[in-house]
Amino acid sequence: MTERHHDQQELREQIEHTREDLGRTVQALAAKADVKARAQEKATEVTRQAAAKAGELRTMAADVAHQVQDKLPEPVKETAVRAARQTRGNRTVVLAAAAGTTVVVLLVVRRRRRRS
Template sequence: MTQPPHDEPTATSPEELREQVEQTRTELGETVEALAAKTDVKTRAQDKATAAKEHAAVKAGELKTKAADLAHQAQDKLPNPVKDTATHAAEQARAKAARAGQLWHDKAPQPAQQKTAQAAQMARDNRNLLLAAAGAAVLVWLTYRRRG
């Protein structure tokens, strides 16, 4: 039998001894559980990946909002003739894109159309990720432009 620690009084009754044993078992169980959690590399990696994914989603939302705000601010600063020209250019671009889409539909082979449709659907499904990447690219470009 081992000696009790000097800072703890020994049990005076069998009931106290049982309580001390139960408390020691509980503490030992918690310690083993904590050590097992620290050695579970897969779970820790998954937890870190989940946290990183959540952080990226938050940042993407912030960048999206910031980009939209900057676009609105830039648009508000434009004089009316420039706004009208931009609106007209956008309408022309939409019309040309519609004509190009129709030409693509008429001339492209079916497998190419299917692959393109899949890529477009994937882009729509991952719009936030694409917007975040575009926002990051713009920020990098602006940073290098200011330094250069």
């Protein structure tokens, strides 16, 4: 009887092990079938990668801008600084000019489309 009891115990252990394996397999298949969750994970990863790349590009652009500034002649630098100050002081004028230009461009495009 001891041998029979041992065989039954071994069989129970095998059944339990098989159930655990089956449970893990079902969970893995359910995760693969969950398209929404997988898409969300992929979107999160792509967003993270894009943010990292944007940071790299920002740093590169700043480096290039500094290199260009270093190579500019002083009169050009002074003119650029003066123009920037004037623009900051007259934001309303600059915005109004940009809005006016946009309206003119839209009207021209609209008129050309009517003629076509």
